Amino acid sequence: MQAVVSAQDFSCRHNSAEVLSDLSFEVGEGDYVALVGPNGSGKTTLIKAMLGLIKAAKGCIRVFGYHPDEQEEWSKIGYLPQKHLSFNQGFPSTVREIVGLGLPAKKTLSGRNREADIEAIDKALELTNISDISHKLIGDLSGGQQQRVFIARALVNEPKLLILDEPTTALDPETRENFFSLVNGLNKEKNVTVIFVTHDMGTIGKYASKLLYLDKRIIFYGSFDEFCRSDSMAHFFGESSQHIICHKHN
Amino acid sequence: MDILEFLSYGFIRRAMTAGSFIAVLCSVLGVLLVLRRLSLMGDGLAHVTFGSVALGLAMKVYPLYVSIPVVMISSVGILKMIERAGIYGDAAIGIVSSLGIAVGVVIASASGGLNVDILSYLFGNILSIGDAEVYISMFLAALVLLTIFFYFDEIFSMTFDEEFAKASGINVNRINLILAVLTSVTVVLTMRLVGIMLTSALLILPAVTAFQIGRGFKHTLFIAAASGVTSVITGIFVSFCLDLPAGASIVLINFALFFAAFSLRRFNVFHG
Numbered sequence: 339m340q341a342v343v344s345a346q347d348f349s350c351r352h353n354s355a356e357v358l359s360d361l362s363f364e365v366g367e368g369d370y371v372a373l374v375g376p377n378g379s380g381k382t383t384l385i386k387a388m389l390g391l392i393k394a395a396k397g398c399i400r401v402f403g404y405h406p407d408e409q410e411e412w413s414k415i416g417y418l419p420q421k422h423l424s425f426n427q428g429f430p431s432t433v434r435e436i437v438g439l440g441l442p443a444k445k446t447l448s449g450r451n452r453e454a455d456i457e458a459i460d461k462a463l464e465l466t467n468i469s470d471i472s473h474k475l476i477g478d479l480s481g482g483q484q485q486r487v488f489i490a491r492a493l494v495n496e497p498k499l500l501i502l503d504e505p506t507t508a509l510d511p512e513t514r515e516n517f518f519s520l521v522n523g524l525n526k527e528k529n530v531t532v533i534f535v536t537h538d539m540g541t542i543g544k545y546a547s548k549l550l551y552l553d554k555r556i557i558f559y560g561s562f563d564e565f566c567r568s569d570s571m572a573h574f575f576g577e578s579s580q581h582i583i584c585h586k587h588n
Numbered sequence: 589m590d591i592l593e594f595l596s597y598g599f600i601r602r603a604m605t606a607g608s609f610i611a612v613l614c615s616v617l618g619v620l621l622v623l624r625r626l627s628l629m630g631d632g633l634a635h636v637t638f639g640s641v642a643l644g645l646a647m648k649v650y651p652l653y654v655s656i657p658v659v660m661i662s663s664v665g666i667l668k669m670i671e672r673a674g675i676y677g678d679a680a681i682g683i684v685s686s687l688g689i690a691v692g693v694v695i696a697s698a699s700g701g702l703n704v705d706i707l708s709y710l711f712g713n714i715l716s717i718g719d720a721e722v723y724i725s726m727f728l729a730a731l732v733l734l735t736i737f738f739y740f741d742e743i744f745s746m747t748f749d750e751e752f753a754k755a756s757g758i759n760v761n762r763i764n765l766i767l768a769v770l771t772s773v774t775v776v777l778t779m780r781l782v783g784i785m786l787t788s789a790l791l792i793l794p795a796v797t798a799f800q801i802g803r804g805f806k807h808t809l810f811i812a813a814a815s816g817v818t819s820v821i822t823g824i825f826v827s828f829c830l831d832l833p834a835g836a837s838i839v840l841i842n843f844a845l846f847f848a849a850f851s852l853r854r855f856n857v858f859h860g
């Protein structure tokens with residue numbers, strides 16, 4: 339079976355500094371990968387490279403078998419960027435309109451299926467619990483509410499691959515729980531592949547099936563069980579950190 | 589004076605027709621520019637227009653024919669500077685804008701100084717709007733509206749978040765290029781109506797007026813267009829009745845509309 343994401347000897351630069359070196363890994367269909375690592379370790383860079391926002395310096399990274407410049411399956415990908423709060427707060431758009439941005443762009447004349455769009459948007463609004471604020475302007479919402487809008491935008495086209503860059507920062511504990519169970523459900527029931535970045539070491543083991551620990555290169559990639567049993571990881575992180583990551587895992 | 593008499597003047601009819609189409613163009617493109625923090629694009633390109641008009645007058649060519657290609661190249665240049673060299677939008681505009689003025693001043697002084705012709709371009713002259721301007725502005729307005737109609741999803745997505753748009757497979761560079769070219773021609777036409785000095789007002793003011801009351805992206809575009817057209821028609825009328833310059837009148841009416849919209853919003857905030 340074809341991998342959803344595959345990287346071969348992939349390296350990446352910002353200006354002249356190498357930020358990611360020689361990554362090779364595969365993410366299979368239905369995997370739930372936690373992408374972790376310290377600040378500046380290249381997590382966001384890796385995600386952007388998958389989406390073609392940053393070019394490879396060497397090697398290549400493919401999503402659904404396509405090089406980012408030739409990607410033909412955009413509608414199968416849902417993306418939540420990390421820096422979503424840097425947008426213009428005065429932007430004159432409603433929540434509904436913003437969520438609709440996650441749908442593939444359609445040519446207005448050639449059979450735009452408005453009914454289906456409205457249904458998809460309604461569903462995403464409901465899943466993220468923002469139906470009641472769907473007619474508000476985006477700038478009139480709180481940070482956490484805005485985050486939910488962007489989560490809805492990532493979910494609206496029912497993607498087969500969800501790429502989430504720090505999805506739970508700004509969410510209150512209850513919303514965070516709901517969010518994880520939502521994504522978990524998509525993963526388990528619809529076999530949606532999930533890649534998410536987080537710094538919340540305590541909770542990742544509860545949901546994710548795999549761990550990709552990045553620090554400019556791959557320090558560890560494998561299942562949680564492997565990670566928790568690995569002596570070299572215990573050595574690398576120190577037993578106590580390994581324990582924090584693993585103790586909630588079952 | 590009655591309306592019929594007012595409309596019986598050919599130059600008034602031409603100015604109103606071309607002006608309304610130009611207003612729609614400016615307002616719609618203005619909303620996109622302001623939201624992308626390229627508000628001063630119009631100002632910068634207008635300054636380039638000054639350089640190209642001076643060049644046209646010196647070469648004894650109809651200035652519009654020199655301005656349109658020169659301004660197009662400049663706007664693409666501004667985009668490339670932002671994209672490739674990572675220069676901030678305002679700085680890139682500043683560079684191209686001052687270059688335009690400098691070239692204009694050099695050419696004008698070499699060819700006998702600032703004359704009446706150049707001054708009429710600086711402050712606009714509705715008497716100078718001929719049939720050519722009327723047809724170009726109609727054609728262009730149709731082109732811009734069709735572009736926005738066909739690429740609405742893409743343009744909206746890019747305006748909100750260019751990186752996300754790219755990550756949804758939108759060819760951002762191509763659409764940026766199309767918008768830059770359309771903006772250039774719009775700026776050159778607007779200059780005939782209100783003059784180089786006031787061109788950017790027609791791009792910025794209807795947009796910010798619409799932001800005060802717009803309840804969504806489409807709604808905002810619509811309000812901007814309506815307020816732009818209102819300002820041009822009222823402005824020309826007022827200028828004719830009171831014997832004031834048309835360009836400045838249009839800009840002042842625009843400001844009045846903005847102020848009204850702003851107050852309306854404040855009123856709503858306090859009472860709802």
Ligand SMILES: Nc1ncnc2c1ncn2[C@@H]1O[C@H](COP(=O)(O)OP(=O)(O)OP(=O)(O)O)[C@@H](O)[C@H]1O
Nearest residue numbers: 352353357375376377378379380381382383384420
């Ligand atoms: N636009 C940029 N220009 C230059 N260097 C950059 C740029 N973006 C990131 N970097 C560098 O690339 C490295 C990796 O950054 P990246 O954003 O991928 O880290 P991250 O793992 O997502 O960190 P965080 O946990 O803080 O989000 C950092 O050292 C950073 O300094």
Ligand SMILES: [Mg+2]
Nearest residue numbers: 381382383420
């Ligand atoms: Mg990051």
